[in-house]
Amino acid sequence: MTLSTPLLAAAPLVAGLMGPALIGATPAQQLPSRPVVSSVHRAAPRAEVVEHVAAHSSAEQRRVLSYWTPERMADALPIKLLDLVGQGGGVLSGLTGKAGLGAAPDLTGGTAKIVQPRRQSSRPASSTTTGSRWQAGGAVARTTGRVFLTVDGVDFVCSAGTVRSANKDVVVTAGHCVKDGVGEWAENWTFVPGYQEGGGQPYGAFTARRMFVAGPWSRSADDSYDVGMVALNKSDGRHVTETVGAQEIGFNTTRGGQAFGFGFPADPPYDGEHLVYCAGRLRDDPHDQTRDQGMSCDMTAGSSGGPWMTGFDPSSGRGTVTSVSSFKYSDDHGTMFGPYFGDAAKTLFSTAERA
Template identity: 45%
Template structure:
């Protein structure tokens, strides 16, 4: 019997629930918390040497062998959570749906458009092991900004190393190159206590062959304080069964506000580990593959399978974005 795996934040959500780290259920209907005073974002800068090392590190073989971050964390928490299926075990990829299928709980994106090139896999080293997430290129002043999940740039007190973004990743191939992070950033709340409501990260990638990222792959718009309960599309590169990390997968449906513990968006979706950090869009046009990004794949609850949750893009995330786009 195939066991369902949710995004990496299942570990974060369960752990926070046990320690009281999530907002109380009675506060779930409150408006998103306003930006607190203090720093707009936490940031880590990679030296030129570190960037060069990251670019050389990620061979096609290493990219194919990278483990979704949540599976690595599941191994650490094996005493309290179900163990994942062995990495590399046979998988069955969900059948390809009709492009306009809506709602869609999860299947390969068979359309074209901008989302094919703005979305990509994120690769990095976590505690000496190769790991993966998803990211998305957004419009920015520096033309070099990628938005992802907070745990995809920093986790357990350490910034990830060898961080690269591979737009339009295709089974070990990088058709638009590997873009190394010159700087990675996250929200102050994620930096301080790994608050699941603010599990958002960003990267400013270095130019490649004299060109900036979005001049090569394009960019998606981004929206803040856009509200809840809207039709949304979510994208990612899930690499845990039943997926294998080789295809861009999407979910689509009417989103709602998390009715359990957080202030986040929720969407029916069966994407698995590796999809963390993938973009959520409102106003998405299937014909052009464009929309306004309003969240990222963040976490799921172990007791609520086939649902994905993503943080609300409010003032805190806008401050993070503003710092990244001008870096």
Template identity: 40%
Template structure:
């Protein structure tokens, strides 16, 4: 990868620089992953109640952009190595939707979501330990056979060769509060392209969360539809919990507008959106209905170009993302 190109990309996850958390008390994960041809799976060994106890409201509130953990943006941009050297093509399979809903209104480049509806329960903040530091991303609960799947970004489950530890999903997160519970992951998954080379075209991740008090995640918060192999350059909504200025990670933010297809380093969707670090993994919806807060997820917040402020990019959900989803919902 050319170093000049690597400096142009920044991921949108969040993390914390704090001496007190440099050696987390609970961070036990079996690092060996079982990677099939179509998905990479990480089996989490830490007990769910230990992970829940670890993530206090104070730790959640303190999460700040993971970009700040890195001394050089080039380190973050290394995730784009495979596409910088040669654009990879995302496979286009048979169009599939599970299922979606109606009309929408436009546009916004970033504002708190005050419309209520299903999205305030299915979307949430993700917390984990990255390189010994408490970090955060965003995620969303989707329709699944096991009622336990959260879709997020690949770098929100694994980055720089290591699976994140103490991974937990907090749907409806509100300034340290967890109105719909805290859901520790028992498995985290990503595409083989992300696991092997951190190819930004495949920056998609998933988690299968444990039951809480005998209930499954989507029985409590509901689930959004999810779609694969859809069209491009469509109108979409995106949501997340950005934690870098001017945001603080305390509330759900959204953008909406017509999308473009990235013509630089990836084949990702792009949107005019000013969400910052911490929003990574938040859902992109087709056919989002503002009156009900429901839509069909077709991407996640992934990265932005340093030289192109005000734009967000998210991977195309093709056959690889579909295989990831199918592996997660049957796990």
């Protein structure tokens, strides 16, 4: 089986793992356990939706927002993560001697090492780039943001984007940014749209109300279904799409063609502080292990869940979300893969926008 790399980023828990342990000397606050409510909606054998209730009450929302202090957000540094395509289980099972996400060893050799991408470019938006800082503004600079979350006591960062929905609350991200395959659901899940350097939150922060993944992801961490939809709570009395707008979302679109992918990569040479994009032609998974499509892209850990758009207009920053950043094969460092939004993703979205 070919190794791949899901593109989360996490705060190291062991001193010396990535130089000085920034949070190792001050353990994360231990929060009291609380009841978890989950349910399964069955629309079709391959379109079931697994749901998790997150910060539903006002007290829970306040607790989550207070959890993400500037220090915790700044300390959510990237580490090397591994995923075995099609192996199932927790995405990172066994790396720390326990199931689920955790601190992984720094991979300095072997086929799983990710090469360093080239320097970020400051040139205007281009229809072909493997990784450049987005400086053209527009809607995408507001609708794309960073996600802060905790899984099994470890603080992680991902990326996500708003999409037009009936409830005005839905963001789309990667499944592994919501639930660790067959393992745990994320806690403290918070979306910061239009994130700015230094922890800036120009449009506020939105906590998760309800979270959704496809059945095949929850049962076996099937990378073809690495999609998560999250219905957010309001912030200052406003829905997220009332605050920052939304991109369109599309399903069962023609495969191939041109796409733009966005995210906040945090592994060097990126630092998670800037919106970065890739652009190019989509192509099928050459290993035939997933139904995903790939794009030439140097983005690194932290970009997981960032939206891919077709029909994207650089001048307005608008397009149609048809995938998200998911993983890279260890023997193909230059290609990012994202799940194809078919019927399962459509059912997922239909459930989330009614939540």
